Amino acid sequence: MSMNRRDFLKIAGISTIAGIGGTAIVGGLQKGVIEAAQTAPDTDTLTGKKWGMAIDMDKIKSEETLKRVTEACHRIHNVPDFSNTKDEVKWIWTETFEHSFPGQEHQFMPDAIKHKPFLLLCNHCDKPACVRVCPTKATFKRKDDGIVMQDMHRCIGCRFCMAACPFGARSFNYRDPRTGLKPEEINLDYPTRTKGVVEKCTFCRERLAKGLQPACVEASNGALVFGDLNDPTSEIRRILASKYTIRRKPELGTEPNIYYIIGGSDYAVVPEIK
Amino acid sequence: MLEKALSGSKKYWTWIFILLVLIGIGTVNYLRQFQTGLAITGLSRDVSWGLYIGQFTFLVGIAASGVMLVLPYYLHNFKQFANITILGEFLAVSAVTMCMLFIFVDMGQPMRILNVLLYPTPNSILFWDSIVLSGYLALNITIGWVVLGSDKKGIAPPKWIKPLIYISIAWAPLIHIVTAFIYAGIPGRHFWLTAIMAARFLASAFSGGPALLIILALIIRKFTKFDPGKEAIQTLGKIVTYFMLTNVFFFALEFFTAFYSNIPGHMHPFVYLFAGLDGHAKLVPLMWTSVILAVVSLLLLIFPATRRNEATLAIAAAMVFISLWIDKGFGLIIGGFVPNMFEKVTEYWPTLPEVLITIGVWATGFLVLTILYKIAISVREETAGIEIEH
Ligand code: SF4
Ligand code: SF4
Ligand code: SF4
Numbered sequence: 226m227s228m229n230r231r232d233f234l235k236i237a238g239i240s241t242i243a244g245i246g247g248t249a250i251v252g253g254l255q256k257g258v259i260e261a262a263q264t265a266p267d268t269d270t271l272t273g274k275k276w277g278m279a280i281d282m283d284k285i286k287s288e289e290t291l292k293r294v295t296e297a298c299h300r301i302h303n304v305p306d307f308s309n310t311k312d313e314v315k316w317i318w319t320e321t322f323e324h325s326f327p328g329q330e331h332q333f334m335p336d337a338i339k340h341k342p343f344l345l346l347c348n349h350c351d352k353p354a355c356v357r358v359c360p361t362k363a364t365f366k367r368k369d370d371g372i373v374m375q376d377m378h379r380c381i382g383c384r385f386c387m388a389a390c391p392f393g394a395r396s397f398n399y400r401d402p403r404t405g406l407k408p409e410e411i412n413l414d415y416p417t418r419t420k421g422v423v424e425k426c427t428f429c430r431e432r433l434a435k436g437l438q439p440a441c442v443e444a445s446n447g448a449l450v451f452g453d454l455n456d457p458t459s460e461i462r463r464i465l466a467s468k469y470t471i472r473r474k475p476e477l478g479t480e481p482n483i484y485y486i487i488g489g490s491d492y493a494v495v496p497e498i499k
Numbered sequence: 500m501l502e503k504a505l506s507g508s509k510k511y512w513t514w515i516f517i518l519l520v521l522i523g524i525g526t527v528n529y530l531r532q533f534q535t536g537l538a539i540t541g542l543s544r545d546v547s548w549g550l551y552i553g554q555f556t557f558l559v560g561i562a563a564s565g566v567m568l569v570l571p572y573y574l575h576n577f578k579q580f581a582n583i584t585i586l587g588e589f590l591a592v593s594a595v596t597m598c599m600l601f602i603f604v605d606m607g608q609p610m611r612i613l614n615v616l617l618y619p620t621p622n623s624i625l626f627w628d629s630i631v632l633s634g635y636l637a638l639n640i641t642i643g644w645v646v647l648g649s650d651k652k653g654i655a656p657p658k659w660i661k662p663l664i665y666i667s668i669a670w671a672p673l674i675h676i677v678t679a680f681i682y683a684g685i686p687g688r689h690f691w692l693t694a695i696m697a698a699r700f701l702a703s704a705f706s707g708g709p710a711l712l713i714i715l716a717l718i719i720r721k722f723t724k725f726d727p728g729k730e731a732i733q734t735l736g737k738i739v740t741y742f743m744l745t746n747v748f749f750f751a752l753e754f755f756t757a758f759y760s761n762i763p764g765h766m767h768p769f770v771y772l773f774a775g776l777d778g779h780a781k782l783v784p785l786m787w788t789s790v791i792l793a794v795v796s797l798l799l800l801i802f803p804a805t806r807r808n809e810a811t812l813a814i815a816a817a818m819v820f821i822s823l824w825i826d827k828g829f830g831l832i833i834g835g836f837v838p839n840m841f842e843k844v845t846e847y848w849p850t851l852p853e854v855l856i857t858i859g860v861w862a863t864g865f866l867v868l869t870i871l872y873k874i875a876i877s878v879r880e881e882t883a884g885i886e887i888e889h
Contacts, residue, residue, distance in 0.1 A: 310845070311543040320841055327842035328763065354686050360625035361614040381614050382537075382607015385625055387547040391687025393840035397547055397607060399538040420536035421607025477686040 269436030273453030275351075275371040276428055277482035278439075279464050280344055284448035291319050291342060297444035298426070303417045305398075305405025314396040314405070316426040317346040317441055326473060344449070346441070347394040347426040348473065348481030349373045355386035355395065364423070371482070372428045382421040391477050395425045454482060500644075500651060503877040504870045510722065511873065518866045525859010528852040529604055537607060540853040545845035546836040550829070550857050551605035557707070557828035558594045558601070558864075559678045560700060562635065564708020565591035566671035567738055573664050579734055582879065583716060583727040588643035589871035590712060591671075595636040597864035604856055624680045631674045638667040643871070651878045675700045682835065690768035690834040693756075699749045700827075706742035707823040709735045710816040715872075717813055725876045729809075736812050740800040743819055747793055750826075768834040771844065779844040782833060785825055792822035 285291060298304070298317045305314050319342035323330035330339055353373050355364050363380035366373050387395045401420045411417065415431065418424055428451075429439035442449040452461035461484075464470075470484040507515075532539050542549050568587030571577035603609050620626050642663055649656040679697035686692065693699075713735050716727035757765040770776050772786045796818035798805075805811040838844050849857070 312538050313544050324841040324843055358623055358625070358685070360620050360623040360629070361611075361618045362620050363614070379611070379614055379618065380608065381611045382609075383602075383605070383625060384547045384607070385623070385681070387544075388688065388835070389685050391840055393545070396544055397542075398536065399540075399542065400536045419608075423607075474687065479686065 271433045271436055271438075273370050273459075274455035275453060275482070276349060276433075277452065277454040277461055277484065278346075278442070279450045279452075279461050279470065279484045279486055281448050281450070281486040282341060282343060283486070283488060284446070285344070288342075290446065290448065291344065293444045294344065294441045294449070295319070297440040298429075300410065301412050301415060301440045302427075303402070303406055303412055303415055304424075305402040307400065307405045312399040314398060314402060314424065316396075316424070317344060319343060320345050326471065329471075343485065344441075345392070345394070345473075346483065347373060347428075348392055348479065348483045349426075349428055350482065351480030352478060354389040354391060354477075354479055358385045358389040360385065367430075370433075372430050373425075374427060374430070375422075375424055377416070377418050377422050377424065380422040382423065384423060386423055391474050391479065392481070395423050397421075397423050500648060500874050500878065503874045507873060511869075514869065515866070518862045518869065521862035522859050522866065525856050525862065528855045529859065531852060532604070532856065533609070537605075539850060541848050541850045543845055543847065545839040545843075546833065546847035548605070548832050548836070549847050550849040550853055551601045553828040553832040554857060554860070555598050555601040555605070556678060556700075556831065557824055558598045559632070559675055560704030560823075560827065561708045561711060562591045562594035562598065562632075563671045563675040563701070563704045564712075565639065566668055567705055567709050567735075568712070569664065569671075570668050571734075574668065577734075579728055579731045582725075583712070583731050585643055585647060585875045585879075586712060586715065586719075586727065586872065587708075588639045588646075589875060590708070590715070590868065591639045592636060592643065592871060593864045593868035595632055595639070596867050597860055598632060599636075600860045600863060601857075604860065624677060624684065628674075628677050628681060631670065631677050635667070635670050635674050638663060638670060642667060643875075647875055647878055650882055653882060672701055675704050682831075685835075687840060688835045689762075689764040690831075693753060695749055695752060699746065699753075702742050702746035702749055703823050703827055706739050706746055706819055707827075709738045709742075710819040710823075713739065713816040714813060714820070717809065719872065719876060723876050723880065725879050732809065732812070733807065736800065736806050736816075739816060739819055740797075740806065743793070743797055743800065746823070747797065767838050767842070771837045772830055772834050776838060777844050779837075779846050781846045781848055782830060786830055789822045789825035789830065792818040793826075796822060 285294075295315075295317050299306070299315070302316060304316055307313065321340045321342055323339050325343040325345060349372055351371070353364075353366055356366050356373060359365075360383060361379050361381055363376045364373065364386050365376070382397065384397055387397060398418055398420045402418050406417065429437070429441075432439060437443070439449075439451050442451045450461050450464060452459040454461060454465075456462060464486065465484060468486050469488065470486050472481045472484055475481065540549065540551075565587035568580050568584045572580040572584045603612065606612065615626060615629050642660060645660050646656045676697045679700040682688070682691035683693060683696035713732055716732050716735070720726055754769065757769050767776060771779065772782050773790075774780070775783050796815045799811050799815035799818070800806050805815070833847055837846065
């Protein structure tokens with residue numbers, strides 16, 4: 226049942242891109258009017274109660290894949306590139322196993338795992354520390370689908386959320402982000418930001434509203450699986466029920482919703498739960 | 500009473516002029532920061548708070564320490580503090596002013612500062628901190644001003660001020676406890692995640708603040724006819740001694756827990772600060788300076804002979820102040836961010852514009868302090884010798 230719906234949505238999404246019957250949505254998504262999607266949900270919208278992601282590191286075989294995935298996100302969301310780590314802004318990036326899961330590595334581990342690059346992004350935690358500390362509710366958790374959002378027009382740039390997030394998922398615009406974008410590469414369908422505000426991955430809520438999968442998922446060739454953790458029949462739930470997965474720093478109680486599949490190269494054949 | 504600030508000696512005006520120049524330099528640099536963004540500071544994605552927030556934290560302590568004069572005087576009728584209680588209250592006013600300015604210059608979108616009040620968020624400690632700080636500022640301005648105004652007229656202060664004074668006594672520790680909670684409740688930053696944080700904050704505040712007051716009192720006695728009182732300064736010396744001991748003791752407790760438990764996450768910030776981590780050791784000389792100053796100052800304070808001698812007491816007070824400034828105004832913040840969430844080391848060091856802005860804010864604080872002290876001292880010089888029952 227849910228697979229069928231998903232397939233239908235995929236087709237709907239593709240037709241949106243192609244502009245078949247989707248011109249109204251695309252046309253309506255000009256800069257600044259993106260909020261409209263929240264008040265008048267499109268019928269194509271992907272709906273879920275608690276979005277999450279499973280990342281199968283075994284399926285990511287090359288640097289190219291990683292590059293394609295991260296660039297897909299950064300390009301589509303106008304994430305600036307200043308080529309320096311100090312003022313860096315990033316929504317999704319890689320870090321080796323030992324730095325992604327500090328304390329989990331050990332000296333006899335094969336180097337291939339220890340130094341394997343893992344994809345990191347905001348965990349859209351169930352109990353997000355960033356939301357707890359924000360003095361203006363500029364970062365908040367959406368009730369309907371659990372996405373941890375960021376209101377760029379309200380953020381005062383105090384960076385309390387950056388101190389609080391245990392996953393280093395947040396970036397501050399130390400300089401005008403528009404100066405880190407090539408004018409010809411700016412995606413006019415997505416807002417650019419101003420200096421002095423904090424930003425991070427938004428789980429592509431603007432794409433979900435159009436019935437599309439997140440950009441990184443789409444670019445990952447099946448290595449990233451996005452879905453509703455509340456739905457026991459969803460693909461992601463079936464993967465989590467059958468494969469060994471780990472999360473980053475679960476001991477801190479934020480309840481991260483990004484799962485990493487360890488040694489799961491064959492999860493695609495997991496039988497469907499009836 | 501404000502007119503008292505407008506007449507003064509040549510020295511007074513030179514001092515005001517120096518402060519104004521520093522404020523001017525700070526302002527110019529702040530405008531640059533406002534224009535280009537916080538990129539002109541040494542802050543980064545990994546170390547996202549630095550000198551500004553460190554100064555803020557340190558100065559909340561200085562502000563809270565005013566209570567060390569107010570409490571003995573009003574609750575225990577400790578007459579020796581009759582003259583200098585006003586100095587404590589006005590120091591608090593100047594310190595809270597600086598706190599607010601430091602928060603302001605640290606913000607990425609300072610023009611949106613009112614959002615904190617427009618969208619009140621009780622689950623954020625920063626929300627509570629802004630409330631307790633502005634409340635404390637209002638209390639101290641009101642109390643200091645009203646009491647001084649009555650002194651000037653040679654009458655006892657109005658009755659309604661008493662409840663405010665009692666509230667301010669309870670309020671003072673509160674501002675520092677709430678500030679400690681900014682740090683002590685964050686998951687994943689081992690250096691800050693410690694139940695003893697608020698207690699440490701109070702101990703360092705109640706030693707650093709009175710240490711500064713000793714220095715200020717000695718300066719005032721040198722340059723004016725106003726005498727804060729030898730005994731009052733000696734009592735402050737004892738307060739500094741006990742709280743500095745407590746502070747060092749608390750720090751040792753942190754050290755023990757981190758290293759005896761042998762938990763890497765707990766040890767790393769200490770290792771970074773005092774020995775360097777992965778070849779990064781920018782803060783090591785600074786942190787050891789703080790330790791040495793703390794130890795030497797304690798020796799000077801504990802031995803009665805050196806504590807009673809005002810020259811050595813002044814040196815000890817300056818050492819305490821500098822030691823705590825390094826520990827709290829710098830080490831505490833950076834230690835929370837290094838190593839980062841990926842167990843990697845990104846170092847931080849303030850840039851020149853950042854330092855100049857910081858000096859500009861301190862100069863603003865000292866300008867407020869100078870003006871308030873000038874008024875207080877002028878009034879007290881006029882009424883010297885008159886006993887007023889408070
Ligand atoms: S990963 Fe960090 S930024 Fe994302 S929801 Fe969790 S605490 Fe917030
Ligand atoms: S930087 Fe913005 S989002 Fe983060 S805590 Fe401050 S106001 Fe909230
Ligand atoms: S979910 Fe969307 S916003 Fe988040 S990392 Fe992937 S592409 Fe970027």
